[in-house]
Structure formats: C-alpha cells, structure tokens
Amino acid sequence: MTSQVLERHPTGSGGPATSGAGRQVWADVAKGVCILLVVLHHLVHKQLHLVVPPGHEHWQAAWAEVTWALKPIRMPLFFLISGMFAAGAVHRPWPRVRKRVLSPAWLYVVWLLLLSAFYLVETRTPANRVHSPGELATELLLPSTSLWFLYAMTAYLLLARALRGLPPALVVAAAFAISASVSWWGIDANNRVAVLSHFVYFAAGAHYPHLVRRVADARIPLLPLAATFALAAFAVSALEVPLSVSVTGLSLLGLPLGLVASRRLSQTAAARPLAWLGSRTLPVYVLHLVVIGALASLPLRMAADPGPLDGVVVAAYPIVGALAVTAICLVLHRALGAARLGALFRAPRWVTG
Template sequence: MTRTRTGRHRATTTRQSAGGRLGCVDVAKGISIVLVVLHHAVMFLEPHGLVPGPLATLNLALTSMRMPLFLLASGLFLAPVLERGWRTLLHRRVALFGWLYLLWTLVQFAVVTPLPAGSAPDFAVLGAAELPLVLLYPDPSMWFLYALALYSVAARLLRRVPGWVLLAATGVLSTLVGAGIVEFGWHAWELTARYAFFFVLGWHGRRFVERVAARSSPLWVVTAAVLAVAVAGASVLLGLHDVPGVAFALNLVAVTGGVLASAQLARWRIGRGVAALGRRTLPIYLANVPLVALLTALLAGIDPPAAAQYGIVALVTAVAVALSLALYRGLVAVRAGWFYDLPGRWAVHPRIG
C-alpha cells in the first residue's frame, strides 16, 4: 500500500492531469526567478560593500543552474506552439517577447539613468550610446526575452531536424562558448549561444525530464549537490574551468540537481508558494532590475556589519519580488496591462510566467 501511494504521489508531482503540464515546472521557474533577482541584488549591492564574500561566491556558483534551468522550463512547452504554424508563433512568441523586450529596456533605461552614479553597474544595463543598437546587442538584463524569441524562430525553421542532432550541435556550441574558445564580443550573445542547449533539451527531452523528476528523492538531490560542488571545486582548484566540457558538465549536473530539487520541493507545502512565484515570473523578470537599482540607491552609503549584509541582500531580493508583483497588479488595475502584453487587439493574454 505504501509503495502504491508513493507511486501515485510521484506521478501527480511530475505530471498534472490538466494539459499534461509538469507538476514541478512551476517550482523550477519559481526557484529560477528568485535566483535571478538575488543575482541582480548581489550584482548591484556588491560595489557598495553590501554583499558578504561567501554570498557573492554562492551567487557565482549558482550561475551554472539559474538561467539553464529557466530555459529548460521554457522549452518544455514549445512543441504545441510550433504545431500551430508561423502565424501563432510570430504572434505569441516573437511579437510578444519582442514588444516586452523593447518596452522594458526603455523603462529600465528611464528609471536607472537619473539615479546617482553607481546605483547600477555599467555592465548591467545599456547606456545611451548603446540603446539605439538594442536589436543588435541584447540588453544585459533583458536578454532572456530576446533569446526566447530567437530560439522560437530557430526551432520552427529546424523542426524537421532530429532532436539528437540539435542537442549535439547546441551541446558542442555550449562547450566551446563555456570554455572561451568561441566568443561573440557581447556577453548577452554568449549567454544566448551557451544556454541554447537547455532550451532544446526542454523542447525535445520532455519525457526524459519527466523521468528524472519522477525519480527525485532526498538522496538524489544531495548526490547531485555534492557532485556539482565537487566538479565546481575541482575546476577552480585545478584551473580546469577553461578546459572544453568542464563548464558544460557543471551546467548539466546543476540543472539535473535543479530538476530533482524542484520535484522534491513540489511534494511539500512550501512548494506551493514557490510554484505560485513560478506562475508569475514574467512581471518579476520585467520589473526587478529597475526596482533593485532604486533600492540600491536608497541603501548606498550605509556601512553595516558583515552579518547584517546577508539580511540586506535577502531583504532587497524579497522587496523587489513583492514590488514587481504589486506593480503588475496596479498597472493591470488601471488598464495598463500592455506593459505585460501586446497592446489592443493584438493582446496575447499569456499565462503569466
């Protein structure tokens, strides 16, 4: 009886009956969006001496999982959109993501530019000279939307190519970019190339992801975490990070651990809250950078003890998430939902996240 209940529990965790949606995917997206906001908080606060060293190191280590896991989740539900043809794809993916990318890049520029110098790192947002080239050089903080539109068009064009060929090609590309052998001269382009593999994996490897999630257990989560730490530690201590395949292997281990942890967390009550964030990633992603910049401007100049810095980073992360969602509700309430959707009759009314 116990074994039967466990099997049923795992089945409902990995797949919901309605629409076949992976039960843990919202948890994975919730984890990813919190890590994205945390990353921005660390990036903005660190130049002001408001980030303790261990937390900065942890944030750097989470790079291996943060965006690859997000892209894996985004690719899981691409197939139905591709089946509906070019018109649907261009409307729901290219036009929507393109509009939001351009609009919020401008919003971000308008909010951050007037702030005191140092409120935002130079490499975090586009400057006035770079803004006219926003379609050629993706914004450092908004590149994810740009990449989703680009990936979707490429997927439609390459839909007849076997999945294993695309996985092999993007895996090689990820290996070369991760090792620094292939460079694009613009960080956002390098991220787009490096993490394309995980979007393709979500697109063509849905059943594989389901099987990994179904096998999740505390032991597997701990094993993946230990393996990730071991690979990361060896790459640093032995200077192996630039060896082809090491960074890619670390991404694979970290993303596997993320899937296992998401499936495990989905079985607990706390997972409901994380999943709720995962269903609202869009408004958080769009607004978090300007909000983190504003909070950084307010905190610049204080000199708290190291122990308090952990709380400051956590507070900025939590407040940025809360304000992003409040802003979304407020703008929708005053009929300004076009900040999150195409305007007028072109509106997509996407499922948030």
C-alpha cells in the same frame, strides 16, 4: 505568466501534482526558484556593495561566489522548463504560435526602451547601458542588457522551428558544442554570450520533454547529487576552466539537481507559493532591475563602525533583499495593471493577432 489556481490530485490517485492549466506543479516550482535566484544574483552584483560596511567585504565575496556557482542551474533550468512548455509550439502551424513568438518580442522592445531611459537617470548600479540610437539599434539585433531573456525566448522558438526538420539529437548536440565553445569567440558582453550559449537548454526541453519529466521524477538521492555538483564547481573554479566549458559541463549535473530538487519541493509546503511565483515570473523579471536601482539610491549602507550583529545582517541581507525585491515587483505589477498599463506585461492584440 497568468494567474493559475493550483490543483492537486487526490491522495492515492497516482497522478502528478498539476496546476489548473494542466501544468505540473514541480515545473512552476522550478521557475519560481529560478526567478528568485535571478533576483538574488543581480542584488548581489548590483547593490550589495553599496550596503556592506568596511570589515565585512568577505560576505560580498562569498555571496558573489555562491551566485556564480549557481550559474549552471539558474538560467539553464529556466530555459529547459520553457522549452518543455514550448514543445508543441515548435511543430504547430504559424498562426497557432504567432502570439507565443511575438509577445516576448514586443515586451523586449518595450522594456528595452524603458530600462534604457531608467539607466540614464540611475547611474549607481553596474549595468550595460544604451548611450545612443546606434547602440539601441544594435540591442534590437543582439542584446547586451539584462533583458536578454525576453529576446532569447523569441529567437529560440523561431530557431527551433527553423531546425525542426533536422534530427533532434543533432540540433541539441550542435547547440551544446556552441555553448561550450563560446568563450573562444571573443565576445566581451556576458549577456550576448548568454544568448548564444543557452539555446541548448531550450532545445533539449523542446525536443525531449518526456526525458525532462523522467529526470524530475527519478528517485535520485538529492544530497549526494548536490555534493557532487558542489565538488565539481569547486574543481573547475580551481582549475580555471574557461567559463563556457565550465557552465555547460556543470549544467549536466546542475540540471538534474534542479529538476529533482524542484520535484521534492513540489511535495512540501513551499510548493504553493513557489508555483504561484513561477507562473508570474515575467513582472518580476522586467521590474526587479528597476527596484534594485531604486534601492541603490537609498541610504542603506551600514555604519562604518559595525556592531557584533552586523555580520549576521550582512550575511542574511541578500536573501531577505531578494524576497523583498520580488514582493515589491509583484505589488508594482498589480498597481500598474490597475492603472491600465497592462501593455507593459502583455502584448496588445494588434501585435499578436
């Protein structure tokens, strides 16, 4: 999550583009794209309905379909890359990985308290709110809020370490079966389902990082792969396949699509800003809900009598809004750091040792 100076191999060196910490640029590009998709998803489902004027509700429905179609890519790819980065930590002694485990745990508790307090004041956006100390205690054990990613980062690494004596193929296969079957478990909270269903991607990245890199470097035609994914997503939607089955199954196409697309993007002019963002996903992740909630309190709704260009504005609003929210988060992060509130984004040493 720290700042990194991007460095590329000289032309003709034959090595992959890497960042200053030795991380491959395409991986940070993938994380940058994923965090933008997370912001887009939450903007569409939490604030867009407050902006859309009468007569343009179809744009809201269309964007909702798009963000749901991207579900097999958005967080699965994020966890696949996170698992790839954590591959060594699965087998290292505890003192060498303590910080990696305790940092997201600290951040989860801190931001759970802050976001719970924020949502007591902000009531316009849909969210899983905490209403009592008992619910807060439950959230510490199994989250239902949008902060579930931080909880999962700690839980997944601990689980991967606990299972490291088992054959990796068995771990990934069992996690895949759990992910595909969770729709029948009777769990209502989407984010609790997400915690149970995304370990498979972290485990795959942690146990098979070489395979992840090989797929990213594969010369797979991007457009046919994207078209196949789109057709498969349309088919499972039309057939009303259970959500966990459709997401897990579509991720078998979505993950290669995300990896190959990220590798191609890393060879374009978009690589530097996306990789820069990909190394700073944490502040965007924890702050974007606050920013979206603040936007919901502003009188941004368009006029009841829409003009001819309002359709274009409504159609473009989620993209422009997601970029704006992301930029605001990064500015807030810098301002909070300057105000000596770094503990909001970095666990103190007394926690991590």
